[in-house]
Amino acid sequence: MTIKRILFVDDEEDIRTVVKVSLEKVGGFTLQICSSGKEALQAAPHFRPDLLLLDVMMPEMDGIATLSALREISELKEIPVIFLTASVQEEQVAKLKEHGALDVIPKPFDPLTLPEVIKSICE
Amino acid sequence: MGRLQRNYSPVSFRRYLLATIVPIILILWGTFLTTDKFRSDIDFIDKEIEGLAIVENLYDDILILQKIRGRRQLRIGGDNGQSENIDELTYKLISRLENKLSVMPHYSHDQIKEVVRYLKEVNDNLDDTEQPLRQFDQYTVIIEKLIELINTVSDNSNLTLDHNMNTHYLGRVVVSYFTEIAEHQGQIRGLMAYGIQNRRQMKLVSDRVIYKIMSYEQDLKKLKRNIKVLNNINRATKPDLFNHIKEWEQSTKDFIIEVKKMIPVSGNKIASRNVFESGTQTLKKNRRAYQSIKRELLVLLQERISYLQKLLILTSGAGGVGFLLLLGTTFILYHSNRKAFGVINISHKELKLSEIRHRTILETVADGIITVDNNGVILVYNSAAESMFGYEIKEAAGKNIEMLLPGVEIYPKEKHYEIEGVNKNGKIIPVELAANEMILDDKKMFTVVVRDITERKKMDKLKNEFIAMVSHELRTPLTSIRGSLGLINGGAVGKVPSAAQEMLQIASNNTERLLLLINDILDIQKIEAGQMAFRFQNVPLMPLVEQALRENSAYAEQYGVRYVIDHRLEEARVFCDPDRMMQVMANLLSNAAKFSPRDETVEVSVARNNDTIRISVTDHGSGIPESFQKQIFEKFTQADSSDVRNKGGTGLGLNISKLMIEKHGGHISFITSEGLGSTFYIDLPELIGAHKTGESKNFQRVAKKKSASILIVEDEPDVAMLLKRMLAEAGYxxxxxxxxxxxxQLLKENAGHYKLITLDLVLPGEDGVSFLNKLRSDDSTRSIPVVVISLKAGETKRLTGGAVDVIDWMQKPIDQFRLIHAIRQTTAPDQIPRVLHVEDEIDVHKVVKLMLQGHCELVSSPTLAASKEALNKEEFDLVLLDIGLPDGSGLDLLELIEKQVVPPKVVIFSAQDVPESYADRVKAILIKSQTDNRRLAEVIIGAMKNGSSEM
Incomplete structure (x- = not known):
């Protein structure tokens, strides 16, 4: 599938900035950036993303909760999701995949190749 | 507590009595034993001294006899100068001997009397016209009798040498051999005297002399041996004694030399006389030395006696004082506590008290203790168990223990094991159990000790969470830093002024270092906590080593270093987690490169070392300083702290490698030589029998059957040659x-010749995709299978399907085994393995089928029953096994599988965790949630290769 529009959620402002440069400038994607699951729920219906890129450990709503909530929105029922996580624990990764993640990209990631990685996962 | 103390008083009194009376008895007994030992030692030495005196006296008798013998010889020879004294001497000796009867012990009397009788006889009946040698012999017999007497005395006076020689039994050494040796000397001397006077019979004499010398030398050897034993014990404390022994030994040796000199000059009167004289001199020296030895010996024995006597007094005194003190203490304590001790005769009460005591212990322990009968019915349990499970004993007694601990084994195989208990409210409690059997009144019962490990589990969880948190908290800021630097350095946010570039590079390098450090620390923690998953597989080792070299060669280039394989072992197979092995290899290879001088090579070898396979990595660096060698495998170590800056790395690599290799049942170590370099080696257990049915041989067999030709389409000459070599190794x-x-052009020229094409998609001019399309449109080439070798994974997607059969795609670097396997599937289709896929979820089966298309024939079986039937009727090369089946556990199939004539390989692919005990019975265990498709395919294909090689 062709990915153009990505909804990205991360509570860390610095990481949001890096990902913004990486995906917009390097990758040429259209990006909607949110700082929390709540914000994502508001933005998603208008933005209509092709892909969700979610941080896992976030206050209030974590990545999995955000995903579940977003999938409640009828247009986003089947939306592919990739998680970005700093956790290297294998159980955690396995758990994310159980929740339907296409893949889990570990942090730290290389912002120069991040767009390529996302594309190849989606292919 | 006060109440208990009162109750306990009778027991305490018994204890108290034990505590005082036992030491008293021990002290008395000890004192008795010690003093007794001292006394017997003193007696022993006393006897020794007495024996020595007797022996000395007897020795003097021998000397007199020797004198008599010598004078007889002289008289026979015609020298009458001193002959008149012979009778005088003889009577002197007889009276000496007879006097002994009143002083010497009874056992010696018969022997003394015999000597006297014999002496009288010889003296009275001797005829000077007789054979002179016979006379000599007759005296010699008497002397020998005296020696016998000396031996008897030695035996009875503790003077006989034995192997358990103690310091104070010195007398034994000297006496035992001294007299015999002295007599040998005397005999020789006598014979010499005889020889001087009777030249005609000199030959006979010299024969006897030679014989005597021989036995003399033997005795001397014995003596020396004993002196050696003595030396070890006593030289330091008694130098004089040993000097005299040495002197004596020397003079004896000298005498032997003199005697030996005599033989060649026998018959020469003057020469014989000279020898005789010098022999006399050495004998005199001998005698002096003997006297000194004896003197020293007596001193030593006396010293020993007075020492022992002192000890005796001291010990008796100390024993007595100890005895009195304890007695006094007992008395005082008893009186001051007389009331408390009260009644003693209360056996019934004692029993009760003992029960209270045990009860108190039972009630005090934090662990639940449950006693059950043979059927698991609860008899009693303690209050810890009550509070743990929430049932009062009244409620629990008579119920089965299963109520509290479902699935408990009261005959456990392991001493401790973990299980889940259920309390009254239905709450699950993790517990650790230990069960023990006891026989009471001929009835078998079991005590089950239950420990609540909720807290421990909580702590484990907390620890894991902490690691996850640390991992997250460190990685998050690092992500921003590394990301920003990456974007700046990559030019994504515009050009960077050159002055800033260097600084940014420093920041970037150190970010990488920090990341490595965090990863390493987490690795160590995971291994130590047993959380690192190892996916063990049976793998051929050479391809793994080659891959490690390829992946690390770029790193080595930075240091101007080249990796070479200098010894190969193609058939080597090991049971390892290839990812972890790559990590260890990367560590060893990068270390070797870092510590090598520029333009050097690092040699890698794979060889068999006893039962193990040894992978060695050798560098030609400066070697490892000795001071550093011991801690090299510990955490945070680098030879020089400045090395961290110079050489990079975290100082954790070797520690991680060691931990990982140990998890593989292997061993890692090194050999180093300062200035010459180091070799780090890994020993891994070799998979037994694997080399006999090695992969490469198998490939050759296939190749012989169908010597297929392959067309390599590849623009890079190095890669092309590599492919050609790989194929050649497999016989293609x-x-x-x-x-x-x-x-x-080649396809046209050799139409029908090529059975397969390997294709690089990136080609100069016309690219691989276009080439493939044309291949598809041509009928003569349409059916040739193609293996695509590409740099990018995604590209293959566009190519699958269509008329040209792309049987596999692989990324560079090329995995030789996968390539060969893919080729084998095409060139020997009759050998396609059969796989029984035991799986109840149809979706999973579909996915697996898709993945393994072309690799094997996949037979689906959704239930245990169907699987059993399939296994009984058909043959399979591999069973891909799910555990949770609708009609039972997949593990139940293992026994049936193992019973097959050629047992198929088993790969478990399940959502459930599989107990480790199954690891030995199967090729691989894959957990569904943790295994991606590619991994699954690799494992199955790997297992099939391995499996078919044994068919």
């Missing part, structure tokens, strides 16, 4: 085409 012929047109 191949031709290389460097571009699409060359490939088409």
């Amino acid at each position: 012929n191949s031709d290389i085409a460097y571009d699409a047109s060359q490939a088409r």
Whole structure:
């Protein structure tokens, strides 16, 4: 599938900035950036993303909760999701995949190749 | 507590009595034993001294006899100068001997009397016209009798040498051999005297002399041996004694030399006389030395006696004082506590008290203790168990223990094991159990000790969470830093002024270092906590080593270093987690490169070392300083702290490698030589029998059957040659085409010749995709299978399907085994393995089928019953096994599988965790949630290769 529009959620402002440069400038994607699951729920219906890129450990709503909530929105029922996580624990990764993640990209990631990685996962 | 103390008083009194009376008895007994030992030692030495005196006296008798013998010889020889004294001497000796009867012990009397009788006889009946040698012999017999007497005395006076020689039994050494040796000397001397006077019979004499010397030398050897034993014990404390022994030994040796000199000059009166004289001199020296030895010996024995006597007094005194003190203490304590001790005769009460005591212990322990009968019915349990499970004993007694601990084994195989208990409210409690059997009144019962490990589990969880948190908290800021730097350095946010570039590079390098450090720390923690998953597989080792070299060669280039394989072992197979092995290899290879001088090579070898396979990595660096060698495998170590800056790395690599290799049942170590370099080696257990049915041989067999030709389409000459070599190793012929047109030309020239094409998609001019399309449209080439070798994974997607059969795609670097396997599938289709896929979820089966298309024939079986039937009727090369089946556990099939004539390999692919005990029975265990498709395919294909090689 062709990915153009990505909804990205991360509570860390610095990481949001890096990902913004990486995906917009390097990758040429259209990006909607949110700082929390709540914000994502508001933005998603208008933005209509092709892909969700979610941080896992976030206050209030974590990545999995955000995903579940977003999938409640009828247009986003089947939306592919990739998680970005700093956790290297294998159980955690396995758990994310159980929740339907296409893949889990570990942090730290290389912002120069991040767009390529996302594309190849989606292919 | 007060109440208990009162109750306990009778027991305490018994204890108290034990505590006082036992030491008293021990002290008395000890004192008795010690003093007794001292006394017997003193007696022993006393006897020794007495024996020595007797022996000395007897020795003097021998000397007199020797004198008599010598004078007889002289008289026979015609020298009458001193002959008149012979009778005088004889009577002197007789009276000496007779006097002994009143002082010497009774056992010696018979022997003394015999000597006297014999002496009288010889003296009275001797005729000077007799054979002179016979006379000599007669005296010699008497002397020998005296020696016998000396031996008897020695035996009875503790003077006989034995092996358990103690310091104070010195007398034994000297006496035992001294007298005999002295007599040998005397005999020789006498014979010499005889020889001087009777030249005609000198030959006979010299024979006897030679015989005597021989036995003399033997005795001397014995003596020396004993002196050696003595030396070890006593030289330091008694130098004088040993000096005299040495002197004596020397003079004896000298005498032997003199005697030996005599033989060649026998018959020469003057020469014989000279020898005789010097022999006399050495004998005198001998005698002096003996006297000194004896003197020293007596001193030593006296010293020992007075020492022992002192000890005796001291010990008796100390024993007595100890005895009195304890007695006094007992008395005082008893009186001051008389009331408390009260009644003693209360056996019934004692029993009760003992029960209270045990009860108190039972009630005090934090662990639940449950006693059950043979059927698991609860008899009693303690209050810890009550509070743990929430049932009062009244409620629990008579119920089965299963109520509290479902699935408990009261005959456990392991001493401690973990299980889940259920309390009254239905709450699950993790517990650790230990069960023990006891026989009471001929009835078998079991005590089950239950420990609540909720807290421990909580702590484990907390620890894991902490690691996850640390991991997250460190990685999050690092992500921003590394990301920003990456974007700046990559030019994504505009050009960077050159002055800033260097600084940014420093920041970037150190970010990488920090990341490595965090990863390493987490690795160590995971291994130590047993959380690192190892996916063990049976793998051929050489391809793994080659891959490690390829992946690390770029790193080595930075240091101007090249890796070479200098010894190969193609058939080597090991049971390892390839990812972890790559990590260890990367560590060893990068270390070797870092510590090598520029333009050097690092040699890698794989060889068999006893039962193990040894992988060695050798560098030609400066070697490892000795001071550093011991801690090299510990955490945070680098030879020089400045090395961290110079050489990079975290100082954790070798520690991680060691931990990982140990998890593989292997061993890692090194050999180093300062200035010459180091070799780090890994020993891994070799998979027994694997080399006999090695992969490469198997490939050759296939190749012989169908010597297929392969067309390599690859523009990079190095890669093309590598492919050609890989194929050649497996027994395939191949031709290389460097571009699409060359490939088409070769295909046209050798129509029908090529059974397979390997294709690089990136080709100069016409690319691989276009080449493939043309291949598809041509009927003569349409059916040739193609293996695509590409740099990017995604590209293959666009190519699958269509008329040309792309049987596999692989990324560079090329995995030789996968390549060969893919080729084998095509060139020997009759050998396609059969796989029984035991899986109840149809979706999973579909996915697996898709993945393994072309690799094997997949037979689906959704239930245990169907699987059993299939296994009984058909043959399979591999069973892919799910555990949770609708009609039972997949593990139940293992026994049936193992019973097959050629047991298929088993790969478990399940959502459930599989107990480790199954690891030995199966090729691999894959957990569904943790295994991606590619991994699954690799494992199955790997297992099939391995499996078919044994068919």
